[in-house]
Amino acid sequence: MSTTEPLLPSGAGETKKSRRVGIDEALAAHAGEFGRWQLRHFVLVSAAWALEALHTMVIIFADREPAMACPAGDGRCGDPCAGAAAGWEWADGAASSTVAEWGLVCGQRYKVGLVQAVFFAGCMIGAGVFGHLSDSFLGRKGSLQVVCVLNAAAGLLTALAPNYWAYVALRLLTGFSTGSVGVLAFVLATEPVGPSRRGAAGMSTFYFFSGGIAALAGVAALFPRSWRALYAVTSLPSLIFVLAVLPFVSESPRWYLVRRRVGDAMRVLRAIAAANGREVPDDVTLKLDDEDEEEAKAADESSPSSSSGSIVDVFRSRTMRVRLVLSVLINLLTSVVYYGLSLNVVNLKTNLYVSVVVNSLAEMPAYLLTALLLDRYGRKPLGVGTMLLSGIFCTAGSLIAGTGIMRVLRMACGVVGIFGMAATYNLLFIYTAELFPTVVRNAALGCTAQAAQMGAIVAPLVVVLGERVPFAVFGASGIVGGLLVLYLPETMNKPLYDTMAGLEEGEKSLLK
Numbered sequence: 001m002s003t004t005e006p007l008l009p010s011g012a013g014e015t016k017k018s019r020r021v022g023i024d025e026a027l028a029a030h031a032g033e034f035g036r037w038q039l040r041h042f043v044l045v046s047a048a049w050a051l052e053a054l055h056t057m058v059i060i061f062a063d064r065e066p067a068m069a070c071p072a073g074d075g076r077c078g079d080p081c082a083g084a085a086a087g088w089e090w091a092d093g094a095a096s097s098t099v100a101e102w103g104l105v106c107g108q109r110y111k112v113g114l115v116q117a118v119f120f121a122g123c124m125i126g127a128g129v130f131g132h133l134s135d136s137f138l139g140r141k142g143s144l145q146v147v148c149v150l151n152a153a154a155g156l157l158t159a160l161a162p163n164y165w166a167y168v169a170l171r172l173l174t175g176f177s178t179g180s181v182g183v184l185a186f187v188l189a190t191e192p193v194g195p196s197r198r199g200a201a202g203m204s205t206f207y208f209f210s211g212g213i214a215a216l217a218g219v220a221a222l223f224p225r226s227w228r229a230l231y232a233v234t235s236l237p238s239l240i241f242v243l244a245v246l247p248f249v250s251e252s253p254r255w256y257l258v259r260r261r262v263g264d265a266m267r268v269l270r271a272i273a274a275a276n277g278r279e280v281p282d283d284v285t286l287k288l289d290d291e292d293e294e295e296a297k298a299a300d301e302s303s304p305s306s307s308s309g310s311i312v313d314v315f316r317s318r319t320m321r322v323r324l325v326l327s328v329l330i331n332l333l334t335s336v337v338y339y340g341l342s343l344n345v346v347n348l349k350t351n352l353y354v355s356v357v358v359n360s361l362a363e364m365p366a367y368l369l370t371a372l373l374l375d376r377y378g379r380k381p382l383g384v385g386t387m388l389l390s391g392i393f394c395t396a397g398s399l400i401a402g403t404g405i406m407r408v409l410r411m412a413c414g415v416v417g418i419f420g421m422a423a424t425y426n427l428l429f430i431y432t433a434e435l436f437p438t439v440v441r442n443a444a445l446g447c448t449a450q451a452a453q454m455g456a457i458v459a460p461l462v463v464v465l466g467e468r469v470p471f472a473v474f475g476a477s478g479i480v481g482g483l484l485v486l487y488l489p490e491t492m493n494k495p496l497y498d499t500m501a502g503l504e505e506g507e508k509s510l511l512k
Contacts, residue, residue, distance in 0.1 A: 018283050018284065018285045019281075019283055019284050019285070020284075020285055020286070020287040021284060021285075021286065021287065022286070022287060022288075022495070022498070023253060023254055023257060023265070023269070023286060023496075023498070024194065024195045024495050024496055026269055026280065026284065026286060027192075027193075027194040027195075027269075027272070028194050028195065028196070030269075030273060030278060030279070030280045030281065030284060031269050031270075031272040031273035031276060031278055031280055032194070032272065032273065032276035032277075032278050033193065033194020033195070033196055033197045034193055034194060034197035034201060035272070035275065035276030035277070035278070036275050036276055036277075037192075037271065037272045037274075037275035037276050038192055038193050038197075038201075038272065038276075040275075041189065041192060041249065041250065042189045042190075042193070042201055042204075044245050044248060044249050045144075045185050045188050045189040045249055046185055046189050046204075046205045046208045047208060047241065047245060048144060048148065048181050048182070048184070048185035048208075048241060049181070049182055049185055049205055049206070049208035049209040049212060050208050050209065050211055050212030050215065050237070051148065051151065051181060051212070051237055051238050051241060052178055052181040052182045052185075052209065052212070053208075053209045053210075053211075053212025053213045053215075053216060054212055054215075054216050054234040054235075054237060054238075055151055055155060055174055055178045055181075055234065055235075055238075056119075056123075056178060057212075057213050057216055057356070058216060058220075058230060058231065058234050059115065059116060059119065059171075060220075060352070060356060061097070061216075061217075061220040061227070061230060061352070062097060062098055062227040062230055062231060063097060063098050063099060063104075063112050063115060063116075063227075064097050064099065064352060065097070065099045065100075065104075065105065065112075066090050066091055066092045066096050066097055066099070066100050067090075067091040067092075068080055068083075068088045068089065068090060068091065069088070069089050069090075069091050070087060070088060070089075071087070071089050080105070080106075081105060081106035081107070083103055083105070092224050092225050093225050095225060095226050095227065095228070096224060096225050096226070096227065097227045098112075098115075098164070098167060098227055099112060101227070102163070102164045104164075111164060113460050113461075114168065115167065115168055115171050116460060117457045117460070118168055118171055118172050118175070119171045119172065119174065119175040119178075120175060120179075120453045120454075120456040120457045121172065121175065121453070121457060122171070122172040122173065122174065122175025122176040122178075122179065123175040123176070123178055123179025123449075123453040123456070124179060124449075124450040124453035124454055124457075125175075125176055125179070125450075126147070126175065126176035126177055126178070126179040126180050127179040127180045127183060127446045127447075127449035127450045127453060128311075128446045128447060128449075128450050129176075129180075129446075130143045130146070130147055130177075130179075130180035130183075130184065130446065131180060131183060131442045131443050131444075131445055131446015131447070131449065132311070132442070132443050132446060133146075134180075134184055134187070134255075134442040135255075135439065135440060135441065135442040135443050139251050139252070139255050139259075140184055140187055140188040140191070140251060140252045140255055140442070141188060141246065141249060141250070141251045141252070142251075143180070143184050144181070144184040144185060144188060144246065145242055145246055146177075147177040147178070147180055147181055147184065148177075148181070148238045148239075148241055148242045148246075149238075149239070149242055150173070150176070150177035151174060151177045151178060151181070151235065151238040152235050152236065152238040152239040152242070154170055154173040154174040154177060154235075155174060155231055155232070155234065155235025155238065156231075156232055156235045156236075157170050157173075158170040158171065158174060158231045158235075159228040159229070159231040159232040159235070160228070179449060179450075179453055180446065180449065182205075182209070182429075182449075183429075183442065183445045183446060183449050184442070185205065186202065186205050186429050186433070186445075187252070187433065187441060187442055187445065188249070188251075188252055189201070189202075189205060190202045190205075190430070190433065191252040191253070191254045191255070191438070191496075192250075192252060192253060192254075192268070192272060195493070195495065195496060196375070196493075198430070198434075198496070199371075199374045199375050199379075199430055199492070200371050200374060200375065202429055202430030202433065203367060203370055203371035203374055203426055203427065203430055204367070204371060205426075205429065206363070206367050206422075206425070206426040206429075207364060207367055210360045210361070210363050210364055210367070211360075213356060213357075213359075213360035214356075214357050214360045214361060216234065216356070217353045217354075217356040217357045217360075218353075218357075219233055219234060220353060221353045250268050250271065251264070251268070252268075253265040253268040253269055253272075253286075254438045254496075254498065255438070256268065257286055257288060257438075257498060258288065258438050258439045258498055258499070262285065262286055265286050266280075266285060266286060269286065288498045288499050288502065311324075311440070311443045311444070311446075311447060313439075313440055313500060314436070314440050314443065314444055317500055317504065319503070319504060320436065320440070320444075320500065320503075322487075323435045323436070323488065323489075324436075324444055324447060324448075326484055326485075326487055326488055327428075327432050327435065327444070327447075327448045327451075327488075328447060328448055328451040329451070329481075329484055330383075330387075330428065330481050330484050330485060330488075331428060331432070331448040331449075331451045331452045331455070332451040332452065332454055332455045333387075333455065333477040333478070333480060333481035333484075334387070334421060334424050334425055334428060334452070334455065334477075334481060335425075335451070335452040335453070335454070335455025335456050335459070336455040336456075336458050336459050336462065336473070336474070336477050337390060337391075337394065337417065337418075337421045337474045337477050337478050337481075338418065338421045338422065338424075338425050338455075338459075339455065339456045339459035339460075340459040340460075340462050340463055340470060340473075340474055341394075341414055341417055341418040341421065341474065342359065342418065343459060343460055343463050344414065344463070359418075362415065362418070362419065363418070363419070363422040365419070366386075366419045366420070366422040366423035366426070367422065367423065367426050369423065370382060370386070370423040370426055370427050374427070374430070374492075375492065378490050378492040379427065379430070379431040379434070379490060379491055379492055380431075380485060380486075380488060380489075380490045382423070382427055383424060383427055383428070383431060383482070383485040383488070384482045384483075384485045384486060385482075386420045386421070386423040386424040386427065386482075387420065387421070387424050387478050387479070387481045387482035387485060388420075388478065388479060388482040389416070389419075389420035389478075390416070390417045390418070390419075390420030390421040390424065390474075390478040391417075391420075391474075391475050391476070391477065391478025391479035391480075391481070391482060392475070392478070392479070393413045393414075393416040393417045393420070393475075394413065394414070394417040394471050394472075394474040394475035394478055395471070395472065395475030395476070395478075395479070396413050396475075397410045397413035397414055397417065397468075397471040397475070398468045398469070398470075398471035398472035398475055399468075400413065400468075401468075410471070413471070414471070417474060417475075417478070420478070421478065424481075428448070429445075431488075431491065432444065432445060432448050433445060433496075434491035434494070434496060435488065435489070435491060436503075437497040437498055437499050437500055437502060437503045438496070438497070438498045438499070439498065439499050439500060440500065462474070494506070
């Protein structure tokens with residue numbers, strides 16, 4: 001273990017030698033990898049996933065097409081596309097959904113898909129913007145605070161939208177802030193966790209997303225006659241989160257460290273140790289994983305700009321460039337399959353609220369299974385296996401005719417497909433985070449999140465291709481994605497690097 005002079009002299013004027021260690025080593029040896037502090041921090045931060053679920057999936061209920069009724073009772077109403085002019089009435093009232101209020105049926109039905117595409121386009125833009133900001137001066141916590149405030153404001157304004165185009169614009173703004181909520185929460189929740197527990201912790205974040213979807217269905221059932229009230233009620237939790245939860249959340253010690261704020265990083269580390277019943281020795285201080293003795297002495301805490309990175313820095317490194325391109329393609333394909341299969345919930349012809357709850361709960365076994373196997377078999381084998389599982393069953397579904405009992409069999413193929421892809425989707429968050437160093441991690445995750453949002457935009461366009469063609473597309477996407485994962489390195493039991501140079505050196509040493 002190397003030693004160096006401390007930044008501050010001791011009170012007695014003596015010079016003590018300090019042991020400089022990386023954050024992973026400090027957590028494992030002194031503060032604790034996943035104790036009471038990390039559990040509390042993890043739950044508080046991961047609650048933001050439920051907020052993302054509310055803002056993303058509310059469109060299922062707000063933009064649904066309610067049943068129409070002919071009040072005359074004699075079946076003499078005219079063309080249903082003419083709506084009230086032909087004598088038809090909406091069963092839950094004209095204010096029950098945007099479709100009913102603005103007549104988005106028949107020739108206008110494309111506008112429902114347009115709103116969805118615009119929302120995910122906003123997500124794609126926002127993921128990149130806030131991914132960069134969270135790696136630079138704004139930080140993980142600061143960025144999460146900003147996007148939650150924007151979410152609450154945009155959602156409440158959406159409830160007051162006077163017309164369809166104002167609604168589209170406000171959904172774009174909501175998407176801009178929503179697209180990075182999950183990424184920010186994931187990074188902030190897992191960075192203070194030790195290396196041996198980080199995988200399981202990261203895999204557990206999606207339970208909050210699925211729980212948010214289930215909660216949304218319950219809330220939507222209470223407001224079946226007012227889509228505006230539904231938007232207002234689902235937007236308020238974001239404001240509550242900012243005011244009642246974030247004040248009790250700490251900034252990431254890793255972000256502090258790469259910003260050369262060693263004192264703040266040590267303060268958080270000692271708080272972790274104290275809450276976990278541990279103690280960090282006085283002679284221990286933190287270092288970046290690429291610092292040697294000379295670099296440590298020359299480090300300038302007043303110049304944080306040199307410790308932050310951007311996506312441009314990722315492309316300057318061949319290793320990082322290949323990883324990013326593969327991660328973007330894999331996330332894109334995963335999103336096409338996951339959102340494509342999820343959109344079938346409105347085609348089940350069952351109670352919409354019950355269907356959404358069942359769909360969200362069906363994903364949870366996939367999260368549990370992946371979490372249990374993650375640290376046993378590694379990220380790479382699970383990524384390959386879950387994508388191929390989904391791809392194979394979706395391909396089988398494309399070969400089955402949708403008539404009689406065979407329709408049930410094809411639906412079963414879809415259920416297995418979404419089971420596998422939900423597991424992949426969850427796995428990719430922890431896997432992608434471990435592929436990139438702290439200094440560019442959120443920027444890289446922002447790029448992969450943008451790719452995922454692009455896949456979400458493509459998914460509804462695939463769904464309208466018919467009954468069997470979408471299954472074929474989803475099958476091919478899953479199989480190709482699984483093969484691409486083969487080209488990524490395994491990250492299980494490897495350190496979470498802080499800098500680009502540290503990762504490059506670490507990878508070279510592993511190859512020796």
